[in-house]
Amino acid sequence: MTAASKRAFRIVLLGIAIPMLMGAGDQAARFNDLGHRMMCVCGCNQILLECNHVGCTYSDRMRAELVAAVDRGDNDDLTLQSFVQKYGPPVLAAPTKSGFDRVAWVAPYLALVLGLGLVTFIIRGWNSRPLVLPANAPAPVHGAELDRFRAQARKETET
Amino acid sequence: MTVALMACMFIATATLVYVFYLPGTLYLGPRKTRLSFLRERRETVYENLRDLSFEFKAGKFPDADYQAMKTSLEEEAAAVLSEIAHLEEVARNSAAGNKKGARV
Amino acid sequence: MPLIGSFALLLALALTAYSFLAGILALVREGPSSARLSETARRAGIASFAIVFLAAAVLVTAAFQDNFSIAYIFHHSNRDLPAPYKFAVLWSGQEGSLLFWSLLLSAYGLVLRLRYKTDPRLFAHASVVIAAVQVFFLLLLNFAAHPFAIMQGSLPADGSGLNPLLQYPEMVIHPPMLYLGYVGFTVPFAFALAALIMRYPGEKWIHITRRWTMVTWGLLTCGIFLVMHWAYSVLGWGGYWGWDPVENASFLPWLTGTAFLHSVMMQEKRGMLKTWNMWLIFSTFMLSIFGTFLTRSGVVSSVHAFAQSSIGDWFVAFLGVIFVTCIFFYWKNRSHLLSEHRLESLVSRESSFLFNNLLLLVACFTVLWGTLFPVLSEWVQGTRVTVGPPFFNRVNIPVALLLLLLTAVGPLLAWRRTSAESLKRNFRFPALGALVVAAVLVAFGMRPWKDVSYFYSLMTIALAVMVALTVISEFVRGGRVISGHTGQNLLASMVQLTRRNTRRYGGYIVHFGVIVVVIGFAGSAFNQDKEQEMGFGDKLTIGSYTLVCQSYTQDDNPNYGSEWAVMNVFKGGKQIATLNPERRFYKASQQTSTMPSIRSSVSNDLYVVYEGQNPDTGRPIIRAHLNPLVMWIWVGVWIMIVGTVVAMIPNTAPVRVMAPARVQPAPAGAGD
Numbered sequence: 035m036t037a038a039s040k041r042a043f044r045i046v047l048l049g050i051a052i053p054m055l056m057g058a059g060d061q062a063a064r065f066n067d068l069g070h071r072m073m074c075v076c077g078c079n080q081i082l083l084e085c086n087h088v089g090c091t092y093s094d095r096m097r098a099e100l101v102a103a104v105d106r107g108d109n110d111d112l113t114l115q116s117f118v119q120k121y122g123p124p125v126l127a128a129p130t131k132s133g134f135d136r137v138a139w140v141a142p143y144l145a146l147v148l149g150l151g152l153v154t155f156i157i158r159g160w161n162s163r164p165l166v167l168p169a170n171a172p173a174p175v176h177g178a179e180l181d182r183f184r185a186q187a188r189k190e191t192e193t
Numbered sequence: 194m195t196v197a198l199m200a201c202m203f204i205a206t207a208t209l210v211y212v213f214y215l216p217g218t219l220y221l222g223p224r225k226t227r228l229s230f231l232r233e234r235r236e237t238v239y240e241n242l243r244d245l246s247f248e249f250k251a252g253k254f255p256d257a258d259y260q261a262m263k264t265s266l267e268e269e270a271a272a273v274l275s276e277i278a279h280l281e282e283v284a285r286n287s288a289a290g291n292k293k294g295a296r297v
Numbered sequence: 298m299p300l301i302g303s304f305a306l307l308l309a310l311a312l313t314a315y316s317f318l319a320g321i322l323a324l325v326r327e328g329p330s331s332a333r334l335s336e337t338a339r340r341a342g343i344a345s346f347a348i349v350f351l352a353a354a355v356l357v358t359a360a361f362q363d364n365f366s367i368a369y370i371f372h373h374s375n376r377d378l379p380a381p382y383k384f385a386v387l388w389s390g391q392e393g394s395l396l397f398w399s400l401l402l403s404a405y406g407l408v409l410r411l412r413y414k415t416d417p418r419l420f421a422h423a424s425v426v427i428a429a430v431q432v433f434f435l436l437l438l439n440f441a442a443h444p445f446a447i448m449q450g451s452l453p454a455d456g457s458g459l460n461p462l463l464q465y466p467e468m469v470i471h472p473p474m475l476y477l478g479y480v481g482f483t484v485p486f487a488f489a490l491a492a493l494i495m496r497y498p499g500e501k502w503i504h505i506t507r508r509w510t511m512v513t514w515g516l517l518t519c520g521i522f523l524v525m526h527w528a529y530s531v532l533g534w535g536g537y538w539g540w541d542p543v544e545n546a547s548f549l550p551w552l553t554g555t556a557f558l559h560s561v562m563m564q565e566k567r568g569m570l571k572t573w574n575m576w577l578i579f580s581t582f583m584l585s586i587f588g589t590f591l592t593r594s595g596v597v598s599s600v601h602a603f604a605q606s607s608i609g610d611w612f613v614a615f616l617g618v619i620f621v622t623c624i625f626f627y628w629k630n631r632s633h634l635l636s637e638h639r640l641e642s643l644v645s646r647e648s649s650f651l652f653n654n655l656l657l658l659v660a661c662f663t664v665l666w667g668t669l670f671p672v673l674s675e676w677v678q679g680t681r682v683t684v685g686p687p688f689f690n691r692v693n694i695p696v697a698l699l700l701l702l703l704t705a706v707g708p709l710l711a712w713r714r715t716s717a718e719s720l721k722r723n724f725r726f727p728a729l730g731a732l733v734v735a736a737v738l739v740a741f742g743m744r745p746w747k748d749v750s751y752f753y754s755l756m757t758i759a760l761a762v763m764v765a766l767t768v769i770s771e772f773v774r775g776g777r778v779i780s781g782h783t784g785q786n787l788l789a790s791m792v793q794l795t796r797r798n799t800r801r802y803g804g805y806i807v808h809f810g811v812i813v814v815v816i817g818f819a820g821s822a823f824n825q826d827k828e829q830e831m832g833f834g835d836k837l838t839i840g841s842y843t844l845v846c847q848s849y850t851q852d853d854n855p856n857y858g859s860e861w862a863v864m865n866v867f868k869g870g871k872q873i874a875t876l877n878p879e880r881r882f883y884k885a886s887q888q889t890s891t892m893p894s895i896r897s898s899v900s901n902d903l904y905v906v907y908e909g910q911n912p913d914t915g916r917p918i919i920r921a922h923l924n925p926l927v928m929w930i931w932v933g934v935w936i937m938i939v940g941t942v943v944a945m946i947p948n949t950a951p952v953r954v955m956a957p958a959r960v961q962p963a964p965a966g967a968g969d
Contacts (some may be wrong), residue, residue, distance in 0.1 A: 073683050079541060081686060084534040127685035129670065134678045138670045142663040142692045149655045157648070160639045170498055171637055172231065172276040174268065183271035183278075191242045194300070201304040208308065208348065212315075212340045219332050222417035230498045237500070241566055241712070244798075250781075251774035254711050254719035262713055 065104050068113055069097065071128070075121045082127075096121075228284075231277050238270045299367050302355035302445040309348040309399075310435040316341040317428035324421060324495075335421055342410045342424055345431060346403035353387060353400045356444055360386040365453050368446045369393060375458040375885035377855040381469050382459055388472040389463055391593055391608070392444035397473075398589065399434040401480040406431065409484060419502060422491030423484075430483055433615050441608050458885025461857070465531050471523035475547055478517025479585040482550055484509045485557070486582035489575055493626050496633045503565050507800075508945055510561075514554050515941035521547050522934045533891035533906045535826060535922035537930070540689040545668045546588035552661040553581040556654045563650055567712070568637030570651075572627075575634060577654070579623045584661075586616060591668070642714035649707035656700045663692050694753050698760060701815065704808055705731075705763040708771055727766035735759040750822040757819040761812035768805045775802075796949045803944025810936030813929050820901075820926025828920040830911055831862070840923040842903050843867040847875070849917045857881045859892075862907055862917045866896060878907035878919065902927040 066083065074085035076092040082100070085093040096117070103113040117125050129135035175183060223229075245266060249259040316338045323335035356369070360383045365371040373390045374383060388397045406427045413420035438444065485506045492502040524544060529537040538544060557577045563569045590612035627634075640647050667684045675681045709723040738755055739745070745752040776791035783790065795802035829837045831846040838844075849862040861879035865872050876894035883890065896903040904922040911918060 071687060073685055080534055080539065084536065123680045124683045127683055128688035128691070129674070129682050129684060134674065135682060138667070138674075138682075138684065138688065139692075141666050142659065142696075145662045145666075146655075146659045146696070149659055153651055153655055157640050157643070157651075160636070170227075170230070172234070172272040174272045175275045179275055180268065180271050183274040184267040186274055187239070187242065187267050187270035191239050191246070197298070197300045200301055204301075204305070204348070204351070205308060208312065208344045211344055212312070212337050215333060215336055215340075219336050220414060220417065221332060222414060225416070225418070225498060227498075233499050233501050237566065245712070247775070247778060248711070250778045253709070253723060253774070255716065255722070258711060258714075258716050258719055262711065265713070 061104050064110075065100060068104065068110060069100055071114065072096070072100075072117060072125050073127050075125055228277065228280050231273055231280070234273045235270065235277065238266060238273060242266050242270065298355055298359055298362075298364060299445040299447060302352050302359075303443070305348050305352035305355065306435065306439050306443075306445070309345050309352065309403075310432065310439055312341045312345040312348060313428050313431040313435055316345065317425055317432055320421060320425035320428060324425065338428075339410050339413060339421070339424060342406055342428055342431075345428075346407040349396075349400050349403045349435075352444075353396055356393060356396060357384060357387055360384075363456070365456050366448050367444075368448045369444050371448055371453055371456045373456070373459055375456040377885065378456075378459055379464075379856065381466075382464055385463065385469045385472075386459065388476070389459055392438070392442045392446075394472070394476075394593065395434060395438055395442050395608075396444050397476060398480060399431065399438060401473075401476055402427070402431055402434065402483060405480060405484050409487075415505060416501070418495065419488070419491055419497060419505070422495050423487040426487035426490050427483060430487075433611075437608060437611055441611055455885065458883060461881065461883040461886055461888045461890040464856075464883070464890075465527060467523050467527040467530070471520055471527055474516050474523055475520030478513055478520050479547070479550065479588060481509065481513030481516060482554060482578075482581050482585045484513070485578050489578045490623070490626065493575060493630050493633065496630055500565050500568065503561055507561075510554070510558060511941055511945050514551075514558055515938060517547070517551050517554065518934070518937060518941070521551060522931075526931065529927070530893060530895065531890065533893045535824070535893075535904055535906070535920075535924060536821070537927070540664075540667070540684075540686050542668050543592050545664050546591040548664055549588055549661055550581050550585040552657050552664070553577055553584055556657040556661075557581055559650050560654050563647055567647065569640070569647065571634035571636060572631070573654070575627065576623075579619075583616060583619055584665075586612065586619070590616070644710065644715045644720070646707065646710045646712045646715075649703055649710050653700065653703050653707060656696055656703065660693055660696045660700075663696070664689065667692070697815075698753070698756050701757065701760040701764060701812070704811070705760060705767045708767055708805065708808075723770075726770060727763045730766045731759040731763035734762040748822075754819040754822040757815055761816050761819075764808055764812045768809050771805055772802070793949075795943060796946070799946045799948055800944045803940050803942075803946075806940030806943055807937050808940075810933045810938075810940055813933030813936055815933075817926045817929030817931075817933060820929070821924065823925045824922065826920060826922040828908065828918065830914070830916050831864075831919045832914070832916045837919065837921055839903070839921045840901065841868055842921075842923070844876075844903075844905065844919070844921060846917070846919070855884075857883045860907065860910060860917070861892075862919065864894075864905060864919070866903060874903075876903070876905045878905045880907045880909065897928045899928055901925045 069083035070081055072082040074080050074082050074093040074096065076085070082093060082096055099117075100113070103116065108116070114126065129138040131139060242263070245259070245262055248254065249256075319334050319341065320338035323331040323338055326334075356367075359367050359370050360374050361380070363370070363374070363376050369390060369392050370386065373393065374386045378386075387393045406424070409420060409427060410424055413424070488502050488506045488509075491497070521544075524547065525537040528539065528544075557574065560570055560577060561574050564571055564574050590609065593608060593612075640651075642648070667689055670684045671681050705727060706724075709727075711719060735755060735758075738758060743751060743755055745755040772791045772794065773787070775794040776787045779785065779794050779797075780787055780790035783793070785793070825839060827837060827839050829835070831837060831844075833846060833848065835846050836843055843866070845865045845867065847863040847865050849860070852859045852861070859879050859881045861877050864876045864878065866874040866876060874896045876896060878894040879892040881890050881892060882888075891906055891908070893904055893906045895905070902922075902924045904924055906920045906922075908918040908920050910916065
């Protein structure tokens, strides 16, 4: 069989397998969920279930394996783990939540918290120190002069 | 090949002439003065004041808020206006002084 | 021909180097001779545009003449390539893209140098900064990625062709848009750095660069959405954004640029956040250089490609130089950036801008982090991990929702401080509207508790409604004030309102466009797809549509061969459309590509892909996607573009203050 005919064969096979899973409802949802948590490893850089790469030698095989795993009733972790074992860590579409990978997930939230902290700190800092005016700011005026110029400003901005 | 070389020579010459042949006088433009800086500032503060009263008319904040914000903006405007007035007076005096000097 | 091209590149390098050095010398030395020197520097900058343009023209001409003695033309073109795509040859490969970058930069430089009369000294400083960036790209072109390198050995009969994915109309226009956006940030960067270097008094430079920044931002926005549309209509996987490193690279400067557009208003209006804005525009520029580096060096797709690509080192060095320069001048002139006011209250327009900036920067950090994490992981633990859409969606959606909330809240807050009374006054209406819409959606069967993606969609739509109501209330209330003055009807008053303050109301139109786009994104939580082999008369049902295969056939032309199917689309028993999904095989490059066929409506897109053919039966394998609300994205983008254009129109009825008495100018430094 050529690569293309193999693919066609598998699609037909899936065409039969997926409706069977659909009967189980839940299993079809799991297939869909797990299939969106993995990448196709052919180099197309697409989510497994979204790979439409014609003649892709990987995605059909992987989908068939996923169908089999879901059918067997393997739990999510076991299924994903078996794929990692077979295709290497890049098969997972997102970093895991253990080991160094956790850093990937923590950093954005940490950035948000630190950022919030920093902004609050800066605002506090501004308000606790007397305002140092830049050297070229005009000096404030007082008394009669203030009233005179305020009146002028009011007159010139009335439209 | 020679045509290409000639073309290169021509381009280079034309460029050099354009860059270095400067007939006539150059436009230097006005230097930015303290006064022009202050006038820009005045425009900004005025703009803020107009925005404020427009938003007030649109009903975006209660009267108390409006009065407080208006007061502080007007104080800011006053500071700028006073310095503008001062600089303009200095300039007028020095111009008058120059004229007097010329008459003597 | 290649000789003229190579010569033009060398000459352009000489001109920009002169423009840079003479420009600096003229600024450092005062005196009458420096004015002449400065003028020659300016002219050298202008001439550099003509010369770089010449080089680009030579390259495009070579593509049209099928001059395969030039290696670049051999690798990116072929004889049967249609004419418009021969233009695209200029930006389809590395060397050409860099030449194109230089061309656009010189073009921006040209406009800047021609408009120097606005403020000659400020423009001279900015021109020097631009010249420095030009020098970098021309060094790269001359010594690391030469577009006119000659093919070694015997002359090939035909080129190896343009990547078929790039043979699509949007591909001809989207890189220029994106590049115009990327490159355009050089201009506000140059002005900001110039203002810092010369301790430019006041905030006028922001006013001068405002339109530049908006044009750049608008072009980058167009570019990003064109990429999305291209991905959607060519890549054939049914989606529009895959969080690919290249896509992320364009998104990064967009995020910081958006932050800058907002926070710069605080500096213009209130003299605050000067340091912050300075660094924001520095970062935006560095990210656009970094984005070019990411797309061009292959650092993310593989660490090994990084080691091989010599231009990677050039970019790293250049980024280092920019960073050091920025730090140096910031440190030297930091007293120039003192704030004139303090933040008076946490509930104010100012602080809403601060938080908007914070969220945009966190989003930027997250995208950058996710893009680079595979490299980091390989470095730390030796294995490469994938950071794909699940990561980005999960982390960015909450941030995006918060941003949407701020978009709704921000415009209703007063500058300085907002009292509880005014909060109540302004928020009742939009918040109530959002709640009502959420309740209606739940009543109509949306189940946010079933899946987090449904929850996010519901939140998105509710917040979008809130933003819309905010925008509408701003227009209506402003319009009423005007109609009270002039007696016009409300619509005419709202038009006049917009014309009086185009930036603010144009900005609101952009906000409105953003929420239309975001509603389109929210639809993706409800995507469906189905795949099936289809012979004559076979049916596939998805959503309320039924596809019936009418025929399938093959075709051939000199550039590519194709297979396609004719599918009739029925809805409610009535035929509503005919779709022709297609698969092409490009001969020169020996690559296949899919051409999905799409039927768009306001509520959903039916997206049909010709996946391939079963060789045993000869029947096509068809995949159908049902993507709700996608059209909203493209409509929203148009609204955003309209808003950006409105924001660039000068205000009518400019404020006139009495002409000041003519006076002798005192030097700018007075009082400093």
